Amino acid sequence: MSSWVLAIAPYASIPASFILMALMLYMTGYDPIRGFSGFFQGAFLNPMGIATSLARSTAFLFMAVGIGLAINARVLNIGGEGQYIIGAIVATAIALATQNTMPEYLSLLLSLMTALIAGAMWAIIPGILKAYMGVNEIITSVMMNILAFRLLQWLLRGPLKNPLSEAWPMSPPLKPMLIELVPGSTLNVGFIIALIIAVFTYILLYKTVEGYKVRATGLNPDAATYGGIDVKKVMVYVSMYSGALCGLAGAVDILGVFHFLYEGISIGLGYTSVVVALVGKANPLLIIPASIMFGAIYNGFTHLQSAIGVSYTLSKGIEGLIYLVILLITVFVEYRVKVIVK
Amino acid sequence: MASSIINLAIVMSTPVAIASVGEVFSQRSGVVNLGVEGIMLMGAFLSFHLSYITNNLLLSYIVATAVGTLLALLHAFLTVTLRLDQTISGMGIYFLGFGLSDFLYKVLYGTKYVSISKANPISIPILSSIPIVGYSFFNQYPSVYTLYLLLPAGWFILEKTKYGLYMKAVGENPRVADSLGVNVVLYRYINVAFGGALAGLAGASLCLDITGLFYENLTMGMGFIAVGLVAFGKWSPLRAFAGSLVFGFTWSISSTLQTYFQRIGLASYVYLLLMLPYLAVIAALVVMSRKARGPGSLGQPYYREST
Amino acid sequence: MKKGEIVGIAGVAGNGQRELTEAIYGLRKVSSGRILLGNTDVTHMPIRRRLEIGISYIPQERVRYGVIRSFSILENILLDRFEEDMFSIKRVPLLKLLDYNSISKYTEELVRRYEIVTPHIREKAGALSGGNIQRLILARELERLPKILIAEEPTAGLDIKATEYVRQKLLDLKASGVGILLISSDLTEIFQLSDVIAVMYGGEIVGVFKPEEISYEDIGLYMTGVSKMPRDEVLRRWELY
Numbered sequence: 001m002s003s004w005v006l007a008i009a010p011y012a013s014i015p016a017s018f019i020l021m022a023l024m025l026y027m028t029g030y031d032p033i034r035g036f037s038g039f040f041q042g043a044f045l046n047p048m049g050i051a052t053s054l055a056r057s058t059a060f061l062f063m064a065v066g067i068g069l070a071i072n073a074r075v076l077n078i079g080g081e082g083q084y085i086i087g088a089i090v091a092t093a094i095a096l097a098t099q100n101t102m103p104e105y106l107s108l109l110l111s112l113m114t115a116l117i118a119g120a121m122w123a124i125i126p127g128i129l130k131a132y133m134g135v136n137e138i139i140t141s142v143m144m145n146i147l148a149f150r151l152l153q154w155l156l157r158g159p160l161k162n163p164l165s166e167a168w169p170m171s172p173p174l175k176p177m178l179i180e181l182v183p184g185s186t187l188n189v190g191f192i193i194a195l196i197i198a199v200f201t202y203i204l205l206y207k208t209v210e211g212y213k214v215r216a217t218g219l220n221p222d223a224a225t226y227g228g229i230d231v232k233k234v235m236v237y238v239s240m241y242s243g244a245l246c247g248l249a250g251a252v253d254i255l256g257v258f259h260f261l262y263e264g265i266s267i268g269l270g271y272t273s274v275v276v277a278l279v280g281k282a283n284p285l286l287i288i289p290a291s292i293m294f295g296a297i298y299n300g301f302t303h304l305q306s307a308i309g310v311s312y313t314l315s316k317g318i319e320g321l322i323y324l325v326i327l328l329i330t331v332f333v334e335y336r337v338k339v340i341v342k
Numbered sequence: 343m344a345s346s347i348i349n350l351a352i353v354m355s356t357p358v359a360i361a362s363v364g365e366v367f368s369q370r371s372g373v374v375n376l377g378v379e380g381i382m383l384m385g386a387f388l389s390f391h392l393s394y395i396t397n398n399l400l401l402s403y404i405v406a407t408a409v410g411t412l413l414a415l416l417h418a419f420l421t422v423t424l425r426l427d428q429t430i431s432g433m434g435i436y437f438l439g440f441g442l443s444d445f446l447y448k449v450l451y452g453t454k455y456v457s458i459s460k461a462n463p464i465s466i467p468i469l470s471s472i473p474i475v476g477y478s479f480f481n482q483y484p485s486v487y488t489l490y491l492l493l494p495a496g497w498f499i500l501e502k503t504k505y506g507l508y509m510k511a512v513g514e515n516p517r518v519a520d521s522l523g524v525n526v527v528l529y530r531y532i533n534v535a536f537g538g539a540l541a542g543l544a545g546a547s548l549c550l551d552i553t554g555l556f557y558e559n560l561t562m563g564m565g566f567i568a569v570g571l572v573a574f575g576k577w578s579p580l581r582a583f584a585g586s587l588v589f590g591f592t593w594s595i596s597s598t599l600q601t602y603f604q605r606i607g608l609a610s611y612v613y614l615l616l617m618l619p620y621l622a623v624i625a626a627l628v629v630m631s632r633k634a635r636g637p638g639s640l641g642q643p644y645y646r647e648s649t
Numbered sequence: 650m651k652k653g654e655i656v657g658i659a660g661v662a663g664n665g666q667r668e669l670t671e672a673i674y675g676l677r678k679v680s681s682g683r684i685l686l687g688n689t690d691v692t693h694m695p696i697r698r699r700l701e702i703g704i705s706y707i708p709q710e711r712v713r714y715g716v717i718r719s720f721s722i723l724e725n726i727l728l729d730r731f732e733e734d735m736f737s738i739k740r741v742p743l744l745k746l747l748d749y750n751s752i753s754k755y756t757e758e759l760v761r762r763y764e765i766v767t768p769h770i771r772e773k774a775g776a777l778s779g780g781n782i783q784r785l786i787l788a789r790e791l792e793r794l795p796k797i798l799i800a801e802e803p804t805a806g807l808d809i810k811a812t813e814y815v816r817q818k819l820l821d822l823k824a825s826g827v828g829i830l831l832i833s834s835d836l837t838e839i840f841q842l843s844d845v846i847a848v849m850y851g852g853e854i855v856g857v858f859k860p861e862e863i864s865y866e867d868i869g870l871y872m873t874g875v876s877k878m879p880r881d882e883v884l885r886r887w888e889l890y
Contacts, residue, residue: 028449076429076433078433125624129624129627129628129631133628133631134631135570135573135627135628135631136569136570136573138376138429138433138566139566139567139569139570139627140570140624140627142379142563142566143563143566143567143620143621143623143624144624145563146562146563146617146620147617147620147621150613150614150616150617150620151613151614151617153613153616154610154611154612154613154614157609157610157613158610158611161610204744207746207747207749208744208745208746208747209731209732209737209744209745209746209747210744210745212724212727212731212747213731215720216717216720216728219717219718219719219720220713220716220717220718220719222713222714223713223714223715223716223717223728224717224728225676225696226674226676226696226706226708226714226715226728226729227700227728227729227731228695228696228697228699228700228729228732229697230695230697271437274433275437316448317444317445317447317448317449318445320440320441320444320445321441321442321445323437323441324437324438324441324442327434327437328434328438331426331430331431331434
């Protein structure tokens with residue numbers, strides 16, 4: 001079975017999910033055709049829409065590339081959610097502290113760097129616990145996600161609170177710092193950074209000794225140990241790498257898209273990014289189109305509301321279902337094919 | 343005051359404990375089910391919905407348990423028959439349960455704030471009059487009493503019955519068990535289904551006994567905690583229960599402190615308190631999981647022919 | 650052990666041979682005693698360092714520990730040699746880029762010399778037959794030019810031609826000065842190849858012999874624990890041989 005088929009098989013889920021979406025819309029009393037046209041128009045058919053789609057895909061790209069690297073070592077980083085939040089928090093804090101006192105590029109650099117480190121640190125705990133104590137990394141990561149969210153909730157009502165907004169927990173506004181690629185849209189230079197990092201990660205994984213160690217660890221940790229690879233260190237390092245990228249995603253979104261911190265910055269981004277990584281078969285180059293696809297879907301759903309008046313919650317609900325279908329089909333197709341091949 | 347803290351602790355531990363006992367059975371036969379969180383969410387939603395339309399608590403519990411069993415059977419099919427990776431299948435079930443429960447709730451209830459009438463605590467005569475202990479343990483919700491029955495029952499099945507013996511053998515060394523005539527596939531299916539049934543029940547108990555309403559991600563990680571506690575408890579239902587008490591107690595204490603905090607004007611710090619139970623779980627896992635050795639075949643699919 | 654010497658470990662499986670090799674290679678923690686290579690104390694060195702200073706290991710369970718089946722033959726050759734300079738391009742300071750060009754050429758050469766049967770070097774190792782996997786591992790370990798080679802059941806499961814080839818290779822290595830620790834359940838092999846035979850029973854060395862001075866039956870007595878040499882006798886003979 002050629003690897004080409006395996007590479008594009010996940011995308012077979014797209015038509016299936018669209019059919020499902022049409023069905024859902026129809027069953028809940030909305031016009032599926034108008035809904036679809038709104039979806040596509042918003043996501044693809046005009047420059048602004050494309051820009052927003054790409055903007056949305058930036059976070060997916062950062063996170064899925066990181067998660068994908070870790071998957072190559074058989075470390076499942078479910079903690080992307082929490083690392084994203086931590087990155088956003090740290091970037092907000094640093095930006096607030098320095099945006100008026102330092103030159104802009106310095107403030108930006110500092111924010112991004114600390115977000116990177118913070119994300120890595122947040123991820124290192126499940127990593128170390130897995131590598132050195134055999135504790136399941138999924139459980140600890142979920143705990144860390146919840147902790148990050150609670151931390152966010154506290155900060156928004158306490159130290160990082162915007163004194164002007166009493167009702168809504170949010171932080172004071174930040175100066176936009178990332179250059180916009182398409183004026184007026186949320187697409188910023190972060191997308192370019194994400195692309196560069198994706199390519200870099202690809203080279204790292206497949207062309208360097210360190211990447212070799214990562215892949216060997218994932219495929220056969222015993223043989224890797226016999227070959228002199230310190231499997232535990234590898235697991236910790238990949239956890240840190242994916243955590244760093246997820247933290248960076250949070251920082252880039254805060255500084256380039258949202259411009260202030262609030263509670264709802266990440267609703268399931270971390271978990272969806274795992275799906276993106278799987279659709280991209282944990283290969284950074286394949287993750288690029290996968291991220292763009294998910295970004296477009298995300299963007300398209302926001303247009304469903306304006307096109308046919310679907311409520312926010314319902315459209316979020318359908319969106320989640322679509323991601324789910326994509327995941328199930330991806331996993332099923334991939335493993336079914338492998339079973340047949342076996 | 344002390345007895346109300348203990349009472350609340352036991353209440354909060356119950357969903358986690360019930361789900362954890364079920365997962366102990368599943369894992370003892372060799373299958374990890376990370377989808378417990380998703381199953382709990384479906385169980386919670388279904389119990390909520392059914393209770394809202396029929397007002398029949400018992401029916402709601404039953405449906406939740408049944409659907410939990412079905413979801414777990416799906417997991418069993420994927421992992422035992424198709425031999426897919428247990429972690430990925432489990433996460434798939436999680437996403438499925440999470441997404442489906444969220445979606446269905448939004449479709450049916452939208453943003454309306456809906457609540458159902460919760461179950462009432464039942465007081466056991468005589469026993470509940472014992473100072474402190476009486477109120478804590480015997481003035482409780484039906485699901486808590488179910489847990490009280492589940493624990494010794496689970497222990498008994500595991501340690502004192504033939505079923506328990508065979509099922510443990512399947513988990514430790516399926517090849518040997520198979521050669522002795524034990525149906526590995528059947529035992530795994532049954533145990534995974536049992537785990538799912540309890541997970542569904544746990545979700546229902548969370549909704550019907552504790553919260554009285556449903557919202558996205560109602561379980562807030564409890565399902566994952568339940569799975570983690572199995573390793574913490576070294577695969578014994580009683581020790582897993584002890585672990586769930588750690589969670590329950592920290593929750594209870596932090597809950598009690600919340601009202602105090604709000605009174606002295608430190609309202610925002612409430613969220614830090616809400617972090618405590620999860621920190622406690624991580625600490626518990628660190629302390630107890632020092633390379634705990636689980637059932638020999640845990641996580642591995644079973645192939646009849648030698649590879 | 651001496652340079653250019655083959656020490657055969659005879660013994661029924663499960664009497665400590667595994668633990669011994671694991672300790673020497675670095676897979677097992679040593680609680681007392683020391684392991685020295687020349688003057689270097691390797692007792693607590695990580696495996697990677699032991700590989701660097703010249704210890705090589707052919708494990709008994711080859712398929713599980715010796716190869717990564719999803720990796721290609723080319724990638725498997727790298728398994729314990731990825732740090733070697735000849736395989737990398739050193740342009741970027743922190744990252745070691747793999748020079749697939751030179752790795753390919755090297756692998757082709759090895760495939761030819763060790764007669765590994767495969768359509769091309771990018772074929773996955775898992776697709777090879779057991780005998781070819783063995784050749785792959787042998788090629789990798791022997792060509793590393795180790796100082797010490799630990800060979801566990803090196804000819805198990807091989808056909809006659811391959812068995813002869815391997816045994817000859819071991820003798821060639823010995824001639825070039827490599828010290829070989831041979832663990833085998835095949836007594837003929839032990840007697841044929843070893844310069845010194847040590848018998849292990851119950852985790853201890855219970856006898857040291859030169860192959861010509863003991864019979865199969867008698868060594869069997871030591872292997873089953875019936876006979877046992879006193880410790881100072883063991884040490885004396887070891888020094889002597």
